[in-house]
Amino acid sequence: MKYVIGLIIATFLFLSLLPLSAVVLAKPQIWEIRSIDTMKMSRDKARAKLDDLAFDKVIDWEMQSIKMMGANYVAIDTPYDAEFRPFLNRWVTSARKHGLAVWFRGNWSNWEGWFDYPKNLTPDEHIAKTHDFITKNADLFVNNDIFEACPECENSGYWQQPADNNKYQLFIRNERFSLEDAFSTIQKNIHTNYISIIGGRAKDVLDQRTFTKLENVATIDHYAKNPANYEQYIAYFNNRFQTKVLFSEIGAPIPDIHGNMNEDEQADFIDQVLSLLYKHRQQVVGLNYWVLSDGTTALYNDDGSERKALGVLKKYFLPGAIAGEVKNPLGDRLANVQIKTGDSLNSTTTDKNGRYSLILPQGDALIEIGGKEFTAKSKSFKIEKDAHFIYNEVIEPKHQGLLYRLRLFLRKVFYVNKKTK
Numbered sequence: 001m002k003y004v005i006g007l008i009i010a011t012f013l014f015l016s017l018l019p020l021s022a023v024v025l026a027k028p029q030i031w032e033i034r035s036i037d038t039m040k041m042s043r044d045k046a047r048a049k050l051d052d053l054a055f056d057k058v059i060d061w062e063m064q065s066i067k068m069m070g071a072n073y074v075a076i077d078t079p080y081d082a083e084f085r086p087f088l089n090r091w092v093t094s095a096r097k098h099g100l101a102v103w104f105r106g107n108w109s110n111w112e113g114w115f116d117y118p119k120n121l122t123p124d125e126h127i128a129k130t131h132d133f134i135t136k137n138a139d140l141f142v143n144n145d146i147f148e149a150c151p152e153c154e155n156s157g158y159w160q161q162p163a164d165n166n167k168y169q170l171f172i173r174n175e176r177f178s179l180e181d182a183f184s185t186i187q188k189n190i191h192t193n194y195i196s197i198i199g200g201r202a203k204d205v206l207d208q209r210t211f212t213k214l215e216n217v218a219t220i221d222h223y224a225k226n227p228a229n230y231e232q233y234i235a236y237f238n239n240r241f242q243t244k245v246l247f248s249e250i251g252a253p254i255p256d257i258h259g260n261m262n263e264d265e266q267a268d269f270i271d272q273v274l275s276l277l278y279k280h281r282q283q284v285v286g287l288n289y290w291v292l293s294d295g296t297t298a299l300y301n302d303d304g305s306e307r308k309a310l311g312v313l314k315k316y317f318l319p320g321a322i323a324g325e326v327k328n329p330l331g332d333r334l335a336n337v338q339i340k341t342g343d344s345l346n347s348t349t350t351d352k353n354g355r356y357s358l359i360l361p362q363g364d365a366l367i368e369i370g371g372k373e374f375t376a377k378s379k380s381f382k383i384e385k386d387a388h389f390i391y392n393e394v395i396e397p398k399h400q401g402l403l404y405r406l407r408l409f410l411r412k413v414f415y416v417n418k419k420t421k
Contacts (some may be wrong), residue, residue, distance in 0.1 A: 027386060028321040028359045030278055031133050033146075033246060033286025035073035035103050036313075040294035043077035043089050043106070046084045047115055059091055062292055063098040065067035065300070069310060070317030070385075073102040075147065075288050079114060080133050085187045092140055103146040103288065105196075105248075111156055123158055123171050126150060127178045134182035139261045141183070146191040149175055151248070152221055154201055165205045172206075173213045194219040194285075196248035199233055217285055221249035223257050227272040231280065238283045246285040247277070266297075267308035278344045278361060289313060315362040320387035322367060323357035326350050327394050330407055337374060337395070342366030370395040 020040045041062060049055040066074050074095050085105040088106070095102050106226035111126060113119035121129070130149040134141075141147070155174075172195055179192035193215040197206070199222035200317045211218065222231060229249075252269045253261040261269065277284045293300045299310040333354025336372040340347035342358065350356045358367070360383045370376040374395045381389055395405065 011079055028319050028388075029072075030281055030316055030319050030359055030361065031284060031286035033073055033103075033288070033290035033316045034071045034317045035075050035286065036069070036071045036292050036299075037075040037077065037079040037105070037288050037290040038062055038066075038091070038292055038316045039075070039105075039251065040291050040298075042087075043079065043114075044294075046078050046087050050084065050087050056090060056094070059094045060097075063100060066292060067098045068126055069299075069314045072101060073288070074100045075105045075290075077105045077151075078185045079109045080106045080130070081109050081117070082316075084109075085137075089140070096142065101142070101144050101146070103148070103194075105148050105151050105288075106138075107150050111150065111153075119156070121156075127171075127175055130142070130175075131178050131182045134179070135185050138188065140327065141186070141188045141190055143189040144191070145188075146194055146246075147179060147183070148194065148196060149179060151196045152198055153195075154197065154205075161201075161204060168205055169207055169210045172210055176213050176373065193217055193274040194248065196221050198222075199224075203233075203236060206241075208241055211243050216241070216243040218243045219246045219247055219248045221290075222247055223249070223251070223254050225257050227269065227276060230273055231276045232275075234280045234283050244283050244285050247287040250287050251290040253296055255296055261346035263308045267312050270309050271312045271315075274312065274361075275345060278316060314385075318385040319359050319361050320383040320389070321357060322360050322381060322383075322389045322391055323355070324391040325354045326356065326369060326392070327354055329394055329396060330404075330411060334374070334395070337369065338371055340368050341377070342368060367391055373398055 006295065028089065041058060046053070062073060076088070076091045076095065078091055080082050080088070092102055106113075108126060108129060109115050109117035110119060110121045115117065126149070133287055134147070146286055153171070154168065159165070159171070176192060176195065179190075183190045183192060193213075194217060196219045198240060199220040203219050206218065219239070220233065222233060229320075230250075234245050236243050252258050252266055252273075258269070273293055277287060289297075289299070291297055294302075299307055299313065326337045326339075328334055333350075335350055335352045335354060336352070337350045338347065339349065339356045341358070342365070346358055347358050348358060348361060362383050362385060365381045365383050366378055367381065368376060368378045369391075370393075374397055377393050377395055379391055379393075381391075400408070
């Protein structure tokens with residue numbers, strides 16, 4: 001124990017003495033999870049392309065495209081049935097080749113009746129069947145993957161509202177327990193607490209006991225006509241349950257919700273939504289954009305050309321960073337000085353060593369330092385992919401006490417005397 005404490009203290013001292021540029025070299029990220037969904041290819045074409053090995057070129061193209069835009073996860077929606085296991089393996093293999101973690105978002109086809117399977121799987125059978133699938137396919141999984149057994153599990157119709165809310169809550173808790181046990185058995189560290197539910201249903205059904213079992217994360221598939229609605233959902237779960245939100249499906253346009261959109265309208269809408277998720281990034285674990293290709297929300301046109309919305313995703317998925325030190329004219333490092341962006345979407349304060357750092361999406365940014373009891377300074381930056389800027393600043397207190405003025409006078413005298421020698 002003494003060794004561990006000593007190591008922590010030594011690490012802290014080491015970091016405080018490092019040049020600022022060395023401290024901020026880590027790759028900046030706004031959200032922990034940045035995922036793109038492949039449902040239109042990985043699930044909808046699972047049977048049609050099951051034996052078509054030439055389709056691997058499409059799979060590789062999707063993975064390369066997802067990696068290029070700064071995602072660290074790919075959502076693969078292939079069913080878990082034995083029939084589709086070879087197809088699932090091809091998707092997972094390509095994801096590993098391109099350095100992407102996998103968010104498994106499949107299900108059993110006989111849960112909702114996919115691909116002409118009979119809809120005859122019960123909740124208890126679902127849990128047992130999934131446990132068996134995991135323990136018999138350990139090679140599919142790599143530490144830090146995400147596994148969902150049943151995205152939007154309510155779609156089966158087993159749990160009617162509000163009469164069966166308690167039963168649905170119990171199912172979710174039991175499912176999480178079973179998933180934890182299965183991955184413990186194969187000794188893999190997999191995220192199993194991200195169980196996605198339609199946003200409105202999550203508000204109506206989930207309770208504190210269930211959120212506790214899910215490690216206080218509300219994972220929701222959510223589409224809304226008004227971008228402000230996303231902010232309202234974040235506030236609801238945070239204020240009522242002290243939970244963070246993971247948007248497991250998000251995208252536009254869904255014609256029944258948003259109507260039709262041209263490229264500019266799609267890009268503008270997504271930018272508005274992501275700016276709100278960025279604003280509330282402390283309460284947002286991340287997002288899974290639905291869908292990469294072959295849908296109304298696609299990021300690519302049918303001819304393979306990029307839509308403008310893809311550039312919006314890259315702006316947030318490949319951010320830059322600004323860091324610096326704030327001192328007064330005496331050289332004192334100033335703690336608790338406010339640092340904020342001109343759009344007020346990001347702010348922080350300096351630590352006890354006068355240091356700060358901000359992660360910012362690509363684009364123009366104005367950094368404002370000081371204010372309140374200090375003079376204010378500002379500087380404009382052009383944030384680019386993975387860029388790191390150092391912005392040190394000297395600011396003066398607005399109210400200068402006697403001791404401060406005396407120190408400032410002596411410093412000037414010392415400087416003049418030293419200069420004349």
